[in-house]
Amino acid sequence: xxxxxxxxxxxxxxxxxxxxxxxxxxxxxxxxxxxxxxxxxxxxxxxxxxxxxxxxxxxxxxxxxxxxxxxxxxxxxxxxxxxxxxxxxxxxxxxxxxxxxxxxxxxxxxxxxxxxxxxxxxxxxxxxxxxxxxxxxxxxxxxxxxxxxxxxxxxxxxxxxxxxxxxxxxxxxxxxxxxxxxxxxxxxxxxxxxxxxx
Amino acid sequence: xxxxxxxxxxxxxxxxxxxxxxxxxxxxxxxxxxxxxxxxxxxxxxxxxxxxxxxxxxxxxxxxxxxxxxxxxxxxxxxxxxxxxxxxxxxxxxxxxxxxxxxxxx
Amino acid sequence: xxxxxxxxxxxxxxxxxxxxxxxxxxxxxxxxxxxxxxxxxxxxxxxxxxxxxxxxxxxxxxxxxxxxxxxxxxxxxxxxxxxxxxxxxxxxxxxxxxxxxxxxxxxxxxxxxxxxxxxxxxxxxxxxxxxxxxxxxxxxxxxxxxxxxxxxxxxxxxxxxxxxxxxxxxxxxxxxxxxxxxxxxxxxxxxxxxxxxxxxxxxxxxxxxxxxxxxxxxxxxxxxxxxxxxxxxxxxxxxxxxxxxxxxxxxx
Numbered sequence: 001x002x003x004x005x006x007x008x009x010x011x012x013x014x015x016x017x018x019x020x021x022x023x024x025x026x027x028x029x030x031x032x033x034x035x036x037x038x039x040x041x042x043x044x045x046x047x048x049x050x051x052x053x054x055x056x057x058x059x060x061x062x063x064x065x066x067x068x069x070x071x072x073x074x075x076x077x078x079x080x081x082x083x084x085x086x087x088x089x090x091x092x093x094x095x096x097x098x099x100x101x102x103x104x105x106x107x108x109x110x111x112x113x114x115x116x117x118x119x120x121x122x123x124x125x126x127x128x129x130x131x132x133x134x135x136x137x138x139x140x141x142x143x144x145x146x147x148x149x150x151x152x153x154x155x156x157x158x159x160x161x162x163x164x165x166x167x168x169x170x171x172x173x174x175x176x177x178x179x180x181x182x183x184x185x186x187x188x189x190x191x192x193x194x195x196x197x198x
Numbered sequence: 199x200x201x202x203x204x205x206x207x208x209x210x211x212x213x214x215x216x217x218x219x220x221x222x223x224x225x226x227x228x229x230x231x232x233x234x235x236x237x238x239x240x241x242x243x244x245x246x247x248x249x250x251x252x253x254x255x256x257x258x259x260x261x262x263x264x265x266x267x268x269x270x271x272x273x274x275x276x277x278x279x280x281x282x283x284x285x286x287x288x289x290x291x292x293x294x295x296x297x298x299x300x301x302x303x304x
Numbered sequence: 305x306x307x308x309x310x311x312x313x314x315x316x317x318x319x320x321x322x323x324x325x326x327x328x329x330x331x332x333x334x335x336x337x338x339x340x341x342x343x344x345x346x347x348x349x350x351x352x353x354x355x356x357x358x359x360x361x362x363x364x365x366x367x368x369x370x371x372x373x374x375x376x377x378x379x380x381x382x383x384x385x386x387x388x389x390x391x392x393x394x395x396x397x398x399x400x401x402x403x404x405x406x407x408x409x410x411x412x413x414x415x416x417x418x419x420x421x422x423x424x425x426x427x428x429x430x431x432x433x434x435x436x437x438x439x440x441x442x443x444x445x446x447x448x449x450x451x452x453x454x455x456x457x458x459x460x461x462x463x464x465x466x467x468x469x470x471x472x473x474x475x476x477x478x479x480x481x482x483x484x485x486x487x488x489x490x491x492x493x494x495x496x497x498x499x500x501x502x503x504x505x506x507x508x509x510x511x512x513x514x515x516x517x518x519x520x521x522x523x524x525x526x527x528x529x530x531x532x533x534x535x536x537x538x539x540x541x542x543x544x545x546x547x548x549x550x551x552x553x554x555x556x
Contacts, residue, residue, distance in 0.1 A: 222548060223524075224546065225412075226365075226412060226413055229409035229410040230314070233314035233409045234313065237313075239412075240411075241409075241410060242412040256412075257547075
């Protein structure tokens with residue numbers, strides 16, 4: 001630990017109920033890997049492609065017609081901030097996957113703007129993930145991933161890809177943008193899996 | 199290899215444009231993190247973008263979240279840096295080649 | 305000189321606040337003693353790291369404001385409302401406090417005193433800080449290179465180094481300073497408040513034929529506007545070096 005600067009207390013607060021190494025914040029930091037994509041709802045689409053090449057696509061009206069959940073979840077960012085009790089509205093990924101037949105074990109999530117992240121299929125199923133389009137009672141803003149983003153709160157927030165446009169299901173695990181650059185392939189905050197080899 | 203910044207994004211200007219919104223910092227801000235890895239200053243080195251082949255100093259890249267540097271002309275990722283307490287990862291796949299100035303022997 | 309030295313691996317050093325000095329509304333210079341400081345070049349910066357008692361830590365980059373002076377460096381910090389670090393540095397930190405610095409770093413946005421070319425400095429708000437290091441280094445080295453500074457700032461209460469700039473810009477010193485206000489100008493100003501424009505840059509700086517070395521620093525919007533205006537006026541983009549400080553002129 002670095003030397004302590006008298007009188008300095010930053011935005012983050014240590015709390016015993018947080019995952020190891022995390023600090024509680026009350027704002028909602030915006031971190032991104034590139035320019036904020038501006039996606040018009042007229043051209044927005046979400047495409048899921050199976051390991052056999054079959055696809056299912058939803059445009060914005062079709063997507064918004066799907067039944068949604070309202071959930072309150074905690075967010076944990078690998079840069080050490082955590083934000084508790086955040087409210088979202090989104091379509092459970094289970095409902096989208098239910099419209100396809102697949103035996104794939106892995107998924108690569110793709111975003112407008114080129115960002116990607118990978119997860120095991122098991123982490124997208126069984127009520128663990130949503131495609132969220134509302135945050136804190138309002139339409140999801142572009143800086144936080146709007147029109148829609150993946151929300152997978154049990155993993156570090158880099159897995160909750162902003163500006164989601166598609167999910168590619170595969171029998172192979174393909175590391176995404178950060179996973180191929182030093183971040184952990186899985187990213188469980190409770191086991192502090194931040195980096196390769198953790 | 200051209201050493202000047204050259205043409206900017208199509209329809210845009212040399213020194214900025216809407217292509218790269220969200221980045222308000224340039225490659226100068228990476229000098230510290232890269233200085234833990236390299237003995238020579240990297241930000242003044244000239245890099246060639248693997249995507250558009252434009253050459254320019256890494257100081258002129260547009261940096262996001264202190265970790266991703268993008269080409270100021272085409273916005274392709276040219277550099278990624280991840281820092282753990284006792285390790286760092288540097289991905290330079292987005293650069294074809296880096297030119298360093300080394301003072302000639304007197 | 306730091307330029308030719310191959311330094312050992314760059315790492316964090318303990319810095320102790322020797323003094324603090326108010327510069328303008330919401331702006332303060334922090335004077336730091338850094339044992340082992342290897343010296344620096346004008347325009348370089350440091351990364352500064354603060355750690356709280358519970359282990360939370362964060363870092364920001366600050367340009368060095370001073371000319372080389374043994375193991376002492378000065379940083380001028382402009383407070384950003386809602387910021388995490390700048391309010392601490394401008395309101396809380398006092399002599400005796402400790403923090404960590406990593407540096408000096410930056411090899412691009414640097415002016416060496418043995419460079420003879422005329423120099424055009426364009427600073428927006430806190431962007432003046434590394435340019436001030438260049439002005440101070442020029443004086444300390446006895447350089448005859450001609451300097452022109454265009455300093456753009458919102459209103460007179462925010463002007464940094466007012467008296468020092470006035471003294472250094474005395475007749476025949478080879479430094480001329482033009483101050484432009486963007487929101488509110490002093491009563492009786494020849495130029496009303498407004499954003500920088502081509503006319504201002506042409507009047508305050510050098511004609512392209514002189515091929516000045518150009519340094520533009522400050523908030524991103526200022527830097528990009530200034531650089532585009534310079535290119536439109538005919539200056540060679542290859543002679544323009546820029547350093548962007550973030551949307552509000554600081555990295556918070």
